[in-house]
Ligand SMILES: Nc1nc2c(ncn2[C@@H]2O[C@H](COP(=O)(O)OP(=O)(O)O)[C@@H](O)[C@H]2O)c(=O)[nH]1
Ligand SMILES: Nc1nc2c(ncn2[C@@H]2O[C@H](COP(=O)(O)OP(=O)(O)O)[C@@H](O)[C@H]2O)c(=O)[nH]1
Ligand SMILES: [Mn+2]
């Protein structure tokens with residue numbers, strides 16, 4: 143400021159929440175999408191896929207949360223390198239804005255696929271991930287966001303029209319089927335297999351198990367030790383079926399998950415504590431249900447998880 | 451932009467969450483405070499009191515959420531009028547920023563004090579208020595906020611050092627005693643009486659009542675029909691006692707309530723659904739407890755609610 147000049151008044155901003163629409167034509171209605179990614183490891187293929195997303199990038203903001211520590215530092219550097227190129231002033235296809243949060247804690251356990259998925263490690267690990275997701279959500283969700291797309295950092299392949307396709311169903315919460323491409327040694331060929339078992343329809347068995355549990359115990363999916371007889375979306379896939387086929391879900395996975403921002407604004411978060419014996423994204427679906435929202439799954443619409 | 455010029459790259463912002471401290475010396479450490487107010491009615495005395503808050507105003511951002519409809523329109527106009535003066539470029543004491551959200555819904559019931567407090571109206575009303583608080587929180591909490599001060603629009607008198615005083619206890623959640631000044635006709639004098647009964651220590655009776663309730667029923671405080679035998683902070687006040695006296699609380703009221711932002715970032719919100727048979731600010735305290743945080747009450751430190 144020059145001498146004698148007065149500083150401009152600080153901003154007073156009004157937002158009319160009914161102007162922040164979420165419709166089945168988000169591109170036509172210029173609706174803002176916030177892509178949120180908890181990021182413990184960086185995959186080049188994730189960024190490549192993200193850049194191929196065909197939803198107008200000027201309507202997309204990105205938010206990342208990265209743990210403290212060596213692995214987090216490496217992931218931050220790798221992310222930063224790709225950002226610098228993608229967000230170059232000369233790149234017409236750059237994103238509207240990017241926010242990176244560095245946590246003040248490290249992930250609780252080692253991060254190989256088998257270690258992560260050991261039943262004993264799940265509760266602590268998924269509680270930590272819930273806190274990371276909540277920090278990201280509470281900190282970055284702004285007044286102009288219409289949709290939140292949760293996208294894990296190891297989702298390396300989606301249809302480029304992912305956002306338009308999911309939004310076109312006009313659902314509060316919608317989740318594609320998360321599969322994994324892998325090399326089948328016997329057949330000497332690439333094949334696909336289900337990866338995420340957190341999208342399911344509840345069963346009387348699981349409800350009964352829940353009723354007999356102590357308040358701090360959790361139900362987990364995909365473990366032989368704990369047969370829930372829930373209907374898993376992972377097993378309902380028909381690769382030749384209608385990709386627009388919808389099913390009602392009681393639990394959802396978060397590897398790729400589109401949520402109307404108003405669902406989060408109502409209070410739906412990722413419980414790090416057992417909520418109806420559910421935590422993280424499965425607990426989120428239950429919490430959204432308690433708020434009056436429903437979750438939808440697309441068994442024949444696929445995204446792909448990295449194979450370690 | 452001039453022809454041939456390229457637009458500046460959109461922002462890429464890094465935040466290290468361990469730089470966002472919450473200490474007992476927030477002024478010395480230049481910690482940002484977000485004051486959040488759900489506002490159905492505007493009181494001039496609220497704004498007068500707010501302006502007298504001695505915490506550095508350049509570290510304070512304000513957030514309001516106002517319902518749709520005639521009353522909301524009036525409240526917005528009245529608020530806007532005071533803002534225009536307070537935020538004038540020549541006013542050195544103006545706040546850092548102000549955000550006003552207009553809801554897309556109206557409050558569920560009429561808003562006189564007796565109608566509001568009728569037991570039958572409480573569940574729907576407090577659910578609506580929870581949603582309003584959550585919208586405000588999820589939408590406005592940003593990456594640089596250290597503390598969130600919840601302050602109802604009908605809190606018309608607090609010590610000017612409210613924020614410093616509460617923060618100096620260095621607690622995750624801290625709540626003063628909310629009283630009301632009123633005219634005692636018999637004594638022909640102004641007196642004080644307790645107003646907010648939502649700050650309490652749990653009792654075996656209340657726990658027993660909760661255990662016998664259906665999952666959608668709620669426990670409410672301050673109703674003869676439902677004797678909980680909880681210890682109410684409202685009745686522990688000693689006007690000559692040590693204002694720094696602390697008690698542990700299980701439920702908190704939200705008329706004035708200081709919360710470390712990390713508690714909210716962890717996921718603590720205001721459940722609009724029964725959560726352990728509690729909703730809104732009382733449910734918030736329980737949720738924070740499930741996240742590992744504790745609430746503290748100051749029975750001898752007072753703020754005052756408007757008397758209708
Ligand atoms: N910020 C953060 N991200 C994490 C943490 N743990 C895992 N992630 C990320 O969260 C997502 C899901 O974790 P992942 O280990 O892939 O889960 P899985 O595929 O279900 O085994 C991925 O994007 C991870 O990079 C953590 O402690 N902090
Ligand atoms: N935005 C919004 N604010 C509300 C609504 N209902 C009440 N409030 C505000 O929420 C706070 C608490 O409500 P109030 O009616 O005073 O509650 P009481 O003092 O406990 O009876 C006050 O600041 C009100 O102005 C609502 O539906 N929407
Ligand atoms: Mn993964």
Ligand SMILES: [Mn+2]
Pocket residue numbers: 602604755
């Ligand atoms: Mn009030």
